[in-house]
Ligand code: HEC
Ligand code: HEC
């Protein structure tokens with residue numbers, strides 16, 4: 001199944017018509033305030049109920065029962081409800097709020113098409129295989145290793161077969177869905193004093209993007225970043241004591257965020273609390289203080305993991321392997337983002353851009369976070385990493401005359417790891433290989449400069 005564009009349009013129209021009458025008075029107020037921008041659905045809070053629920057199993061006027069999970073959902077399970085709108089077969093490139101590519105649009109050798117900051121879940125369906133040299137064992141990079149294996153039966157996504165719980169925590173993989181992380185009803189809201197709550201002032205709109213809503217004291221609140229769950233959040237369908245302990249992160253995405261980074265980068269202004277938010281499910285992976293770091297394989301991350309003068313200087317000067325002549329004001333790389341170390345939304349909004357007009361690198365209070373190295377949804381690499389960071393660690397091949405190129409799976413199998421050049425290029429959000437050096441080393445070097 002799926003959501004063909006006409007059906008989506010019907011849903012939106014139906015929702016517009018329904019606005020203000022299907023709801024109890026208070027919610028209706030929230031809805032009217034929130035429903036204005038074109039194409040907005042959630043408006044940072046609870047979207048119209050019938051976008052996701054069907055009150056009488058009416059299946060949008062089509063006869064016969066549709067697939068139904070619990071809670072009167074319009075699909076077999078929560079994630080499938082989301083994908084009814086967040087995936088669309090036929091996308092030819094990155095499209096708005098789409099975060100997953102239909103299988104028909106990514107046959108073998110061709111990459112998933114969405115390039116939003118969180119990454120395309122389609123990578124979970126791409127298993128890569130290769131042999132380094134003839135006669136050596138077959139190596140595999142299984143799809144399920146490329147990110148968060150959400151369960152979405154109607155769309156062919158199933159849970160991770162290796163990890164039964166979140167590594168470093170107890171959250172069950174079998175229950176991992178979009179609503180594990182995003183509150184479908186968008187209850188968490190940010191008030192003018194910076195605090196976050198689930199009730200009180202109405203959500204005026206989404207506060208996630210550069211032109212997003214600001215909270216107004218005594219009047220209304222803004223939806224938290226990407227409707228992420230906050231303290232106490234736990235989907236009703238999940239049993240056990242797994243409620244989130246930490247608040248949603250402070251961050252702002254640019255208005256245009258799902259796009260190729262061929263010529264300019266997509267800069268999400270990450271403020272603070274992202275790693276602490278990940279630690280809601282991965283508590284034992286959070287190592288913020290430098291003293292407790294690296295006992296095991298835990299890289300420091302979090303509000304306390306300050307880069308400091310040396311690493312900030314490294315970040316500023318590192319352009320690519322062998323080229324360390326950069327300036328702080330031009331040094332930002334969206335493949336290695338950092339947190340700014342504050343929650344000042346005026347600054348975050350100014351920094352969230354996709355036109356390269358703000359490329360300032362880290363300063364004294366900037367920190368390393370989980371998303372410095374990982375994407376939140378999925379990526380072309382194992383462990384949902386933003387860049388290749390294992391094996392020989394090369395990102396490119398090439399020579400000094402014609403410059404860098406992405407590895408060919410037949411000619412350079414150990415570097416390509418089974419990916420076609422198109423797949424590798426898409427993993428770097430369509431950057432040309434020439435932004436790197438030939439035999440570019442892992443981007444850990446952006447801070448550590450060991451290459
Ligand atoms: C973006 C999709 C979406 C929208 C819009 C939405 N819901 Fe839900 N709702 C869900 C999902 C998914 C669940 C199941 C959550 C779970 O797995 O525990 C759910 C569960 C529920 C539940 C039962 C569990 C609970 O959390 O209390 C109620 C009641 C509910 N929704 C009411 C509403 C109402 C009323 C509206 C309109 C104001 C609404 N929903 C709008 C997706 C949505
Ligand atoms: C009826 C279509 C529809 C459904 C169903 C739907 N979405 Fe959305 N979603 C949208 C649209 C349109 C946008 C972009 C505009 C907006 O933010 O309202 C969006 C935006 C979002 C955003 C970014 C919002 C922000 O404030 O930054 C998130 C996160 C999101 N959706 C998650 C979900 C999840 C999780 C579900 C399932 C529980 C879901 N959506 C179901 C249509 C839908």
Ligand code: HEC
Pocket residue numbers: 079082083086097098099116117118119121148150176177178179180181182226228251253268371376377
């Ligand atoms: C493990 C937690 C997690 C799960 C599971 C998850 N998301 Fe997200 N999502 C996030 C985070 C964190 C961000 C912000 C990413 C960033 O800014 O780097 C995000 C961002 C988004 C966005 C904004 C576009 C983007 O990529 O930044 C949309 C839309 C969205 N999610 C929808 C969904 C839908 C639909 C699902 C299920 C199919 C889902 N998410 C599953 C954590 C999650």
Ligand code: HEC
Pocket residue numbers: 144145146147148149150160163164165166167171172173176180181274277278279280281282370371374375376382383384
């Ligand atoms: C709601 C719980 C939840 C949250 C929040 C969450 N995760 Fe996870 N994560 C899981 C579960 C469950 C697994 C194991 C299943 C899997 O690998 O898909 C997992 C696996 C992973 C993996 C391994 C993926 C693989 O297959 O190799 C990485 C990396 C990861 N998480 C990073 C993050 C980061 C970074 C954040 C914050 C942006 C985050 N997680 C937030 C539940 C969560």
Ligand code: HEC
Pocket residue numbers: 166167275278279282285286287299300301368369370371372373374382383385389390
């Ligand atoms: C400096 C980079 C870096 C930072 C920061 C970082 N990670 Fe990782 N993480 C990695 C690498 C590299 C791997 C190994 C990836 C692979 O090859 O599978 C990894 C693996 C993982 C795995 C998979 C482990 C397993 O047993 O399968 C999880 C889960 C994970 N990281 C979560 C997190 C969380 C949560 C944070 C923040 C608290 C975080 N990481 C911060 C680089 C980082």
Ligand code: HEC
Pocket residue numbers: 290294299300305306307308311336337338367368372373389442443444445446447448
């Ligand atoms: C955004 C900057 C940044 C990036 C990118 C980064 N690190 Fe780090 N790393 C740090 C900071 C900060 C510390 C804390 C120790 C310090 O201040 O010397 C650290 C510490 C370490 C340590 C502990 C030993 C030491 O030098 O103190 C290792 C090992 C390490 N990082 C490996 C990696 C690897 C591997 C990657 C890539 C997967 C990576 N780092 C990416 C900033 C970074």
